[in-house]
Amino acid sequence: xxxxxxxxxxxxxxxxxxxxxxxxxxxxxxxxxxxxxxxxxxxxxxxxxxxxxxxxxxxxxxxxxxxxxxxxxxxxxxxxxxxxxxxxxxxxxxxxxxxxxxxxxxxxxxxxxxxxxxxxxxxxxxxxxxxxxxxxxxxxxxxxxxxxxxxxxxxxxxxxxxxxxxxxxxxxxxxxxxxxxxxxxxxxxxxxxxxxxxxxxxxxxxxxxxxxxxxxxxxxxxxxxxxxxxxxxx
Amino acid sequence: xxxxxxxxxxxxxxxxxxxxxxxxxxxxxxxxxxxxxxxxxxxxxxxxxxxxxxxxxxxxxxxxxxxxxxxxxxxxxxxxxxxxxxxxxxxxxxxxxxxxxxxxxxxxxxxxxxxxxxxxxxxxxxxxxxxxxxxxxxxxxxxxxxxxxxxxxxxxxxxxxxxxxxxxxxxxxxxxxxxxxxxxxxxxxxxxxxxxxxxxxxxxxxxxxxxxxxxxxxxxxxxxxxxxxxxxxxxxxxxxxxxxxxxxxxxxxxxxxxxxxxxxxxxxxxxxxxxxxxxxxxxxxxxxxxxxxxxxxxxxxxxxxxxxxxxxxxxxxxxxxxxxxxxxxxxxxxxxxxxxxxxxxxxxxxxxxxxxxxxxxxxxxxxxxxxxxxxxxxxxxxxxxxxxxxxxxxxxxxxxxxxxxxxxxxxxxxxxxxxxxxxxxxxxxxxxxxxxxxxxxxxxxxxxxxxxxxxxxxxxxxxxxxxxxxxxxxxxxxxxxxxxxxxxxxxxxxxxxxxxxxxxxxxxxxxxxxxxxxxxxxxxxxxxxxxxxxxxxxxxxxxxxxxxxxxxxxxxxxxxxxxxxxxxxxxxxxxxxxxxxxxxx
Numbered sequence: 079x080x081x082x083x084x085x086x087x088x089x090x091x092x093x094x095x096x097x098x099x100x101x102x103x104x105x106x107x108x109x110x111x112x113x114x115x116x117x118x119x120x121x122x123x124x125x126x127x128x129x130x131x132x133x134x135x136x137x138x139x140x141x142x143x144x145x146x147x148x149x150x151x152x153x154x155x156x157x158x159x160x161x162x163x164x165x166x167x168x169x170x171x172x173x174x175x176x177x178x179x180x181x182x183x184x185x186x187x188x189x190x191x192x193x194x195x196x197x198x199x200x201x202x203x204x205x206x207x208x209x210x211x212x213x214x215x216x217x218x219x220x221x222x223x224x225x226x227x228x229x230x231x232x233x234x235x236x237x238x239x240x241x242x243x244x245x246x247x248x249x250x251x252x253x254x255x256x257x258x259x260x261x262x263x264x265x266x267x268x269x270x271x272x273x274x275x276x277x278x279x280x281x282x283x284x285x286x287x288x289x290x291x292x293x294x295x296x297x298x299x300x301x302x303x304x305x306x307x308x309x310x311x312x
Numbered sequence: 313x314x315x316x317x318x319x320x321x322x323x324x325x326x327x328x329x330x331x332x333x334x335x336x337x338x339x340x341x342x343x344x345x346x347x348x349x350x351x352x353x354x355x356x357x358x359x360x361x362x363x364x365x366x367x368x369x370x371x372x373x374x375x376x377x378x379x380x381x382x383x384x385x386x387x388x389x390x391x392x393x394x395x396x397x398x399x400x401x402x403x404x405x406x407x408x409x410x411x412x413x414x415x416x417x418x419x420x421x422x423x424x425x426x427x428x429x430x431x432x433x434x435x436x437x438x439x440x441x442x443x444x445x446x447x448x449x450x451x452x453x454x455x456x457x458x459x460x461x462x463x464x465x466x467x468x469x470x471x472x473x474x475x476x477x478x479x480x481x482x483x484x485x486x487x488x489x490x491x492x493x494x495x496x497x498x499x500x501x502x503x504x505x506x507x508x509x510x511x512x513x514x515x516x517x518x519x520x521x522x523x524x525x526x527x528x529x530x531x532x533x534x535x536x537x538x539x540x541x542x543x544x545x546x547x548x549x550x551x552x553x554x555x556x557x558x559x560x561x562x563x564x565x566x567x568x569x570x571x572x573x574x575x576x577x578x579x580x581x582x583x584x585x586x587x588x589x590x591x592x593x594x595x596x597x598x599x600x601x602x603x604x605x606x607x608x609x610x611x612x613x614x615x616x617x618x619x620x621x622x623x624x625x626x627x628x629x630x631x632x633x634x635x636x637x638x639x640x641x642x643x644x645x646x647x648x649x650x651x652x653x654x655x656x657x658x659x660x661x662x663x664x665x666x667x668x669x670x671x672x673x674x675x676x677x678x679x680x681x682x683x684x685x686x687x688x689x690x691x692x693x694x695x696x697x698x699x700x701x702x703x704x705x706x707x708x709x710x711x712x713x714x715x716x717x718x719x720x721x722x723x724x725x726x727x728x729x730x731x732x733x734x735x736x737x738x739x740x741x742x743x744x745x746x747x748x749x750x751x752x753x754x755x756x757x758x759x760x761x762x763x764x765x766x767x768x769x770x771x772x773x774x775x776x777x778x779x780x781x782x783x784x785x786x787x788x789x790x791x792x793x794x795x796x797x798x799x800x801x802x803x804x805x806x807x808x809x810x811x812x813x814x815x816x817x818x819x820x821x822x823x824x825x826x827x828x829x830x831x832x833x834x835x836x837x838x839x840x841x842x843x844x845x846x847x848x849x850x851x852x853x854x855x856x857x858x859x860x861x862x863x864x865x866x867x868x869x870x871x872x873x874x875x876x877x878x879x880x881x882x883x884x885x886x887x888x889x890x891x892x893x894x895x896x897x
Binding site for chain 1: 314321328334560607608609610643
């Protein structure tokens with residue numbers, strides 16, 4: 079058995095599909111590409127595919143990570159080519175690695191951090207976005223209310239935000255680089271941070287592009303080198 | 313290239329419904345063809361994407377070098393609100409071209425409860441609602457599908473209906489649509505009437521006699537009656553294997569393989585016989601070939617075999633064995649949704665590996681042999697119990713049963729018999745499954761009000777009134793409130809509407825329009841069906857829904873769909889109808 083890890087992009091044409099839609103689309107692409115997928119055991123065998131982090135509906139990315147298992151070894155470059163020929167517009171495998179033979183099973187569950195490039199268009203003239211971002215980062219606690227189907231929840235957003243940098247801002251447009259926690263242990267969405275900075279509602283058009291996902295080190299600092307070692311050389 | 317509705321997608325639910333770059337979607341440049349066809353399914357994407365007719369037409373038109381076809385679906389209610397607020401017209405999915413700019417707008421009519429969606433789509437497209445108000449500045453509007461069995465309620469809104477199968481006719485219609493923007497509309501429609509199977513309502517005038525439909529007067533030179541268009545050699549008919557693979561989860565999200573058309577059983581309530589005749593099969597070789605091509609082209613891991621009473625296919629065992637052999641190792645699931653009530657069907661389902669993975673559905677339709685005989689549903693109680701036994705012994709935990717209530721001549725005993733049969737099946741299931749497993753037993757009972765359908769022997773029968781139906785449902789609910797049995801039933805008011813439209817004449821067009829203007833949409837969806845608005849629409853038009861739904865029709869009176877010829881004579885239908893009545897004595 080061999081495992082291949084991929085970095086893939088979700089682009090404009092697939093911007094609005096959900097994570098479940100994405101999983102289905104990739105799986106079908108793998109079947110069209112005739113990849114020798116390995117399946118799980120049991121009553122309802124599923125292809126062994128895992129994802130680092132779900133990407134929200136409406137966001138694009140060129141940094142998504144996925145791993146899948148094959149029953150027969152395959153050159154990752156060939157797998158990438160075959161899969162790209164069988165994927166719909168908007169989905170593209172950018173890089174593919176084989177996991178090192180001594181580490182055949184890699185899960186992407188360690189990934190807990192994501193970086194985003196966010197563009198905002200709208201009435202920003204009085205927003206003082208850069209100041210508000212700095213103010214936000216200077217706090218220890220900023221509480222928000224998260225509304226889900228099952229009910230609403232109060233939580234402290236601040237610890238989930240590693241970085242909120244306003245790169246550019248004008249009266250009608252702004253660009254921000256964000257680093258937020260993501261994954262099963264709990265994460266924050268760019269829209270939540272923007273709302274905390276006063277940018278929300280239909281007057282604004284928010285465009286989110288994910289630029290990186292990785293596992294932070296236990297020290298809390300990003301550890302891209304560690305991930306590279308985990309996955310094998312790039 | 314961004315779609316015209318790009319900016320509003322962040323504000324609607326399931327925005328991926330409006331994504332247009334699905335795998336196998338065909339994007340042909342508009343200037344590379346002479347005829348552009350928009351295929352509209354009047355329901356939301358998730359519900360309409362899997363429709364086989366739509367897939368067939370899409371494939372046929374796009375493989376023709378001089379035509380193109382793009383899809384359009386009814387936007388969901390939130391999307392519609394956003395579109396109207398933004399002044400965005402209804403556009404095709406693939407290129408975002410407003411429907412009003414196509415040469416031909418082909419609308420699928422699956423079911424009577426989609427009528428308001430049809431009007432809504434025309435309105436959202438910016439088109440005048442009535443056929444008479446449209447001309448060469450607008451696309452030709454043609455409708456086809458099962459609903460054309462009686463299309464009269466929409467007769468004033470549609471330019472032409474296709475009665476029958478579309479494979480050949482759609483190409484002829486597309487060819488005629490070359491002139492859609494240049495020819496005088498009246499003469500073009502007259503030309504369309506010359507295509508076999510095409511019904512152009514403005515050339516047929518209904519007569520009225522004592523407030524009732526009194527026959528259709530056809531203009532000189534147009535066919536009367538209009539014969540159903542049938543594809544003679546089904547096996548040779550092209551089949552779409554490069555099916556569009558949706559991003560979102562849709563109803564029937566799998567590779568659909570048609571194995572046969574029509575049904576030879578002759579059940580008296582059912583339109584499948586008269587409206588899809590003659591029975592024709594695709595050969596086992598073709599089905600297996602389509603399976604291979606289809607799976608490669610789509611990447612689906614599920615196949616569904618389509619056909620009424622599929623086990624009747626003369627090569628069904630070859631098909632089932634062939635598919636099971638070829639795909640069981642590849643983790644491709646195969647389902648046979650249409651079963652006969654017999655052990656043969658259960659064995660087929662077993663061979664396909666459907667045990668526990670896919671449900672088994674049986675349609676006894678009635679609780680007593682007397683009523684089943686009246687319906688000509690050739691199922692005995694022994695058949696049913698043997699099939700159920702085979703299912704439980706093979707390992708299935710559950711079965712689904714379809715019944716109708718409100719059948720002509722039905723008594724309380726007949727209704728109680730439904731409950732009685734279900735409870736005895738449950739008992740048998742529990743015994744077979746034993747103490748360990750019986751907790752998992754699930755018998756799903758689906759009960760629907762009988763709807764008289766045009767072109768069937770029971771077309772003259774009345775639908776039971778609301779009160780008796782409610783009482784019967786209550787009776788069943790009371791008796792079937794046991795562990796392991798799940799009762800579901802159709803919305804009775806919606807069923808009454810279905811019956812009224814199924815047998816309605818042109819006067820009901822006004823009712824549809826009134827209901828639509830009052831905000832009715834997505835009437836087939838329980839949560840959107842507005843019973844009150846429909847009653848008001850009838851009242852506003854000065855009409856009584858009961859006249860069409862709940863009164864028996866005179867066997868000798870002209871019917872609003874007589875001008876559409878199914879191939880079965882009225883005499884044949886009358887004779888069958890007499891047996892329905894006879895079986896009740």
